[in-house]
Amino acid sequence: MTLTKKHILDWLKACAAEFETQQDYLTDLDREIGDADHGLNMNRGFTKVIEKLPTFEAQPIGGVMKGTGMALMSSIGGASGPLYGTFFIRAATSTANAQELDLAGLLKMLEDGVAGIVMRGKAEPSDKTMCDTWWPALEACKNAVEDRADIGSALTAMVEAAEKGAKATISMQARKGRASYLGERSVGHQDAGATSSLFMIKALSAVVNGG
Ligand SMILES: Nc1ncnc2c1ncn2[C@@H]1O[C@H](COP(=O)(O)OP(=O)(O)OP(=O)(O)O)[C@@H](O)[C@H]1O
Numbered sequence: 030m031t032l033t034k035k036h037i038l039d040w041l042k043a044c045a046a047e048f049e050t051q052q053d054y055l056t057d058l059d060r061e062i063g064d065a066d067h068g069l070n071m072n073r074g075f076t077k078v079i080e081k082l083p084t085f086e087a088q089p090i091g092g093v094m095k096g097t098g099m100a101l102m103s104s105i106g107g108a109s110g111p112l113y114g115t116f117f118i119r120a121a122t123s124t125a126n127a128q129e130l131d132l133a134g135l136l137k138m139l140e141d142g143v144a145g146i147v148m149r150g151k152a153e154p155s156d157k158t159m160c161d162t163w164w165p166a167l168e169a170c171k172n173a174v175e176d177r178a179d180i181g182s183a184l185t186a187m188v189e190a191a192e193k194g195a196k197a198t199i200s201m202q203a204r205k206g207r208a209s210y211l212g213e214r215s216v217g218h219q220d221a222g223a224t225s226s227l228f229m230i231k232a233l234s235a236v237v238n239g240g
Pocket residue numbers: 059063064066067070071106107108109110112146149150151152157158159160205206207208220221222223
């Protein structure tokens with residue numbers, strides 16, 4: 030089984046639906062240690078992606094990822110727009126002409142994307158950011174490639190790792206973004222961006238595995 034362009038398009042639609050549903054929850058998380066706009070940002074961003082989708086959906090996976098990144102970049106203010114925008118634009122590099130990806134191709138696409146987030150935001154492990162969700166998920170994906178797992182079970186393992194990663198941000202003290210201004214008071218709350226990244230990984234797994 031491969032990850033097809035149809036999977037990617039369905040994933041973007043699933044993200045949009047999920048961020049509409051989870052807008053208030055994400056905004057509540059961001060209210061605790063931020064400025065109460067993360068849910069709004071993600072919903073606005075993915076609404077824009079869906080609006081723009083007809084202009085780039087005929088392109089290969091790379092074109093779809095790039096179009097998504099541009100839509101997010103132009104519609105989300107604050108820190109997460111450039112970060113998620115860069116994620117998708119960088120994820121377009123290795124997938125420029127691809128109509129489908131094997132698991133190694135998916136890993137490469139996501140690794141490039143996360144490298145883009147790090148290039149922009151300079152996050153390090155345990156800084157309490159979205160990267161604390163992506164890094165364990167990438168690790169699980171890498172292990173799945175080594176084990177020659179199929180994409181479905183790889184994504185299940187990635188969701189499990191991402192769930193743990195997002196949960197682990199609760200006990201972290203923020204060292205990046207607005208939450209870092211709170212110092213020790215940022216401890217005890219789950220990071221909003223780590224949670225939106227978890228929703229994205231869950232949505233991809235749901236598209237591939239059903240449910
Ligand atoms: N330097 C960074 N690297 C990676 N992720 C970051 C960084 N700074 C912030 N984030 C993520 O962005 C999320 C906040 O996104 P949001 O949409 O609320 O933008 P914002 O309110 O402008 O952010 P900020 O908290 O930086 O002011 C945080 O929960 C965190 O996961």
